[in-house]
Amino acid sequence: MLKCNINGVDLEVPEGTKLIEAFLKAEQKIAHYCWHPGLSVAGVCRLCMCEIEGNPRLQIACNTEVQEGMVASNQSEKVKETVRWGMDFHLINHPLDCPICDQAGECGLQEQYMEYGQYTPSMAHAKVKKRKVVSLGSKVVLDSERCILCSRCVRFTDEVTKTHELGIFNRGDKSEIGTFHDKPLENKYAVNTVDICPVGALTSKEFRFKQRVWYLKDEKTVCPGCSTGCSVKVYHNQEGLFRVKPEYDAEVNEHWMCDEGRGVFDWVNRQNRQSYSVNAENMEKPSSSELKLILTAQQTVEEYESLFEYLKSSNKKVEVYYWKNNPDKFDDFDNLLIRGDKNPNTKGLLETAVKHDITLNPFSGFDGFESFEGDIWFILPENKAVYPLYEQYVEKALKLENNLTIFAVPKVKVDKTKKNISILPLKTYFEKDGHFLNFNGLKRQLKPGPLQVSSALALNEWVSFVKSDDFGDQVDLLSKRKSEGFRKKNEMTQTGGGL
Amino acid sequence: MSKAIESKLLTEYYDDPHYMSFEGYTKRKGYEVLKKAFKMKPEEIVAEVKASGLRGRGGAGFPTGVKWGFLPKNDKKRFLLCNADEGEPGTFKDRMMMEKAPHQLIEGMIISAYAVNAHKSYIYIRGEYTDCLRIVKEAIDEAYAKGLLGKNILGSGFDHDMDVYSGAGAYICGEETGMISSLEGLKGQPKLKPPFPAIQGYLKFPTIVNNVETLAAVIPIIEKGADFYKSLGTEKSTGTKLFSVSGDVVQPGNYEVELGTPLMDLIELCGGLKPGRSLKAVIPGGSSAPVLTADECVDATMDYENLSAKGSMLGSGAVIVIDDSHSMVDLLTVIMHFYHHESCGQCTPCREGTGWLEKLVKGILKGSGRVEDLDLILRVANNMKGRTICALSDAAALPALSFVEKFRLEFEQHIRTQSPVRERETTSHA
Known part of the structure; x- marks a missing residue:
């Protein structure tokens, strides 16, 4: 460990630490654009200037390694003036179009201008014109005029994905980000470039112009897209969920996540959900003493616990079927984040099953169910997109004559006159408490966000209803519950409400 | 001689x-x-x-x-x-x-x-x-x-x-x-x-x-x-050096002399100035070296320490001799254009600053400059100096600073006489 002093704060850092990391560790503000903790040092924005005792010249903190006894500061007027000018150099050719820029509200230029700039601009000449609305690929759009050429995106494709799609072309103030030979930016992690872009130069085609970011709240949770279980932030408001961004997690995903994982919020939104229960009263009737249950590895450990406890304590003859989506690709891994097992809690399911001495029989359709006359519980996966046989199996299930209970997140179209089928809406990962175990057994906690569907319950909550005597009353109460903060789209204009 | x-x-x-x-x-x-x-x-x-x-x-x-x-x-x-x-x-x-x-x-x-x-x-x-x-x-x-x-x-x-x-x-x-x-x-x-x-x-x-x-x-x-x-040479600048003398001398070319040779002797060696012309300025070490006025040239010697004491540098030994037939505004525009064109674009102060300097100087040359622009040039150049990975930013800033500081009157005069606003006023008086 090396002792150093940053702006008067004494601290110890491990050898090889860059000075900028020491500043951040000492909770001292330091301006920067090009430096990113997950990428190599570029040293080009020249904003992280600081004074180091014994060195007459200002140094950039990102390319300076901390030495034993180093005393550094960025509080002097000289440093502040330099940073102010650094900001000005960044902004002289930057368009002043914040009101129509999708990055506004979470823009590094806006934030750092308010923190370190606030000068009277002296640029009185025409700005450099560059390309606008350049499609870099199916997911990312570039606005070269807004780009500050920090090279983070280029370094990302060079160092993290190693796909080398991006480069900086031309030189001087004509420099622009671009793709080689117009070969598009198409890798499975492309939208990370949008996250790390400190300005509005790279925007995501999926998210841009959907919401102003200051209308969004974020919730830290776990991506349910595959067994890697990246830590993520989900951005939402009264109108639903809008985007997912990675959250730093040293043990799992570091700074990144895959593009596939960014799409896994859509099924949470109300319009895609089973939003009411059907024939819930079936659950009250005395039913058969035999039960077949089909489940996937998409529920939380807590849900499996309560379900398995219930199964063990009931006097029924129970068989549990485990539905794997793509057994042949189950162990695939792209050496970065994406795994073939598209379920967030396979490990959790297997461990809980062993703990409760439950045998998981492989599920491969309803063949062999013909002679069975007992009850069937079918817990549908919430991320149905990764189950290629989903539609086929659901269709088959709806034709069954057994007493069938379907626990579903996605909408299930059912003939309500068929009294043998009941459907109970489930909560998604975004709405419930609990935890997943990822592929190597790391526990990652979910945090319940606002409920999108009022009548939805988690599996363990349904189980406790089933166990209680007043199932019907509880379901009635449930139907009167309101979704939290649900607001109709364009409420203001439709009701003629003023501002 | x-x-x-x-x-x-x-x-x-x-x-x-x-x-x-x-x-x-x-x-x-x-x-x-x-x-x-x-x-x-x-x-x-x-x-x-x-x-x-x-x-x-x-x-x-x-x-x-x-x-x-x-x-x-x-x-x-x-x-x-x-x-x-x-x-x-x-x-x-x-x-x-x-x-x-x-x-x-x-x-x-x-x-x-x-x-x-x-x-x-x-x-x-x-x-x-x-x-x-x-x-x-x-x-x-x-x-x-x-x-x-x-x-x-x-x-x-x-x-x-x-x-x-x-x-x-x-x-x-x-x-x-x-x-x-x-x-x-x-x-x-x-x-x-x-x-x-x-x-x-x-x-x-x-x-x-x-x-x-x-x-x-x-x-x-x-x-x-x-x-x-x-x-050969001086104590801290030993040996000989090739000087590429260009500009307003009778015989431009490469001359090998001992370091420490007086600048005026070097100019003399090149046949001196063209007839009827007087010395206005010399850039002693390539276009990135700060310019010397005629007065400063009198006792300048071509070695590292003397030129650095004068605030300039020996650089690559490119001596550019400027006589009174040239406008300093014009020359600075050429230099600024060069550095703007050659900036690699990596570091922000240089990438943006070189372009800004060219626009400012060009504006003055073309008659749309303001007197305030001169101070702005100095501020921009001062904030480009020593702020980047390599010395190109300094190479652009140093001539801008020295030209404007040492020939400020000429720049001001140019702004006042070339300004479109001035032209309108003159016409109305006439």
Whole structure:
């Protein structure tokens, strides 16, 4: 460990630490654009200037390694003036179009201008014109005029994905980000470039112009897209969920996540959900003493616990079927984040099953169910997109004559006159408490966000209803519950409400 | 009086047209010094060069022997690179050296490579110098044929391979780390320092980068000894230097004189100013060096310490003489255009600042400038200085600062007389 002093704060850092990391560790503000903790040092924005005792010249903190006894500061007027000018150099050719820029509200230029700039601009000449609305690929759009050429995106494709799609072309103030030979930016992690872009130069085609970011709240949770279980932030408001961004997690995903994982919020939104229960009263009737249950590895450990406890304590003859989506690709891994097992809690399911001495029989359709006359519980996966046989199996299930209970997140179209089928809406990962175990057994906690569907319950909550005597009353109460903060789209204009 | 002050240490035989061939060169005692060098230990050569006080002739003036001393003390692979990407506006000495005496450069490089124990060297030649490229290539082939390159040179047991590499016309590739990037096949952009090239350079191996003239100057140092070399020039600027004198002199060209020669004598050596003209200013070390006014020129001597005391620098030795027929606004616009065009675009202050400076100066030239712009130029330039990875930002800032500070009246006068607003007022009065 090396002792150093940053702006008067004494601290110890491990050898090889860059000075900028020491500043951040000492909770001292330091301006920067090009430096990113997950990428190599570029040293080009020249904003992280600081004074180091014994060195007459200002140094950039990102390319300076901390030495034993180093005393550094960025509080002097000289440093502040330099940073102010650094900001000005960044902004002289930057368009002043914040009101129509999708990055506004979470823009590094806006934030750092308010923190370190606030000068009277002296640029009185025409700005450099560059390309606008350049499609870099199916997911990312570039606005070269807004780009500050920090090279983070280029370094990302060079160092993290190693796909080398991006480069900086031309030189001087004509420099622009671009793709080689117009070969598009198409890798499975492309939208990370949008996250790390400190300005509005790279925007995501999926998210841009959907919401102003200051209308969004974020919730830290776990991506349910595959067994890697990246830590993520989900951005939402009264109108639903809008985007997912990675959250730093040293043990799992570091700074990144895959593009596939960014799409896994859509099924949470109300319009895609089973939003009411059907024939819930079936659950009250005395039913058969035999039960077949089909489940996937998409529920939380807590849900499996309560379900398995219930199964063990009931006097029924129970068989549990485990539905794997793509057994042949189950162990695939792209050496970065994406795994073939598209379920967030396979490990959790297997461990809980062993703990409760439950045998998981492989599920491969309803063949062999013909002679069975007992009850069937079918817990549908919430991320149905990764189950290629989903539609086929659901269709088959709806034709069954057994007493069938379907626990579903996605909408299930059912003939309500068929009294043998009941459907109970489930909560998604975004709405419930609990935890997943990822592929190597790391526990990652979910945090319940606002409920999108009022009548939805988690599996363990349904189980406790089933166990209680007043199932019907509880379901009635449930139907009167309101979704939290649900607001109709364009409420203001439709009701003629003023501002 | 003039010719007497020339001190031809490197250029002694340049008038001989055969000097560029192997035969012509060996007739003039060529490759004799190499034989002497091989009888010395490498560290003796380094010590001799260090003792001679030789400073890098490319522009920065860093002591060559000290630079060589930065290499790690081991037998691991390292490279010697010759910087022949002579791009500083006003400089044309390396070109003449390569065209007239390619073997001199090769001999200097073999001695230097032997001293630093490099078994491979490259000569990075400016893209526009197609003749140099051909001549040096042919000379290298000749040297290979005569056993002066390759395995076991002259029975010394020292192996060395040499190759040329052509730039593509970017000024920034004359910066040593920019040149290394270019040589590696990357975009020619300077690299962050540290690590310095002597520790981690070409392909991450320790690398020494020297200018053509520097490498050639190693020959007389080894031949005649450090003491002789030190007897030339001044205490801190030893030896001789080639000056590329251009601009408003009767006989522009390359002149080799001892360092410390008075600037006015050098101008005199070039035949003086054109008849009827008076001296206005001199840029003493290439376009990035701060300009000297005529008054400052009177007691200026061409050495590192005198020019640095005057706030300028010796640079690459490109002396640009400006007489009273030129507008300083015009000249600064040309210089600013050059640096704007050549900025690699990596560091923000340089990328944006060079463009801003050009716009400001051009605005003044075209008549849309404001007097406030002069202060703005100074502020912009001051904030570009020392803020970037390489020195290009400084190279653009220094002339802007010195031109505007030293010729402010002329700039103001230009703004007032050229301003479109003024023109309208004059018409209304008339």
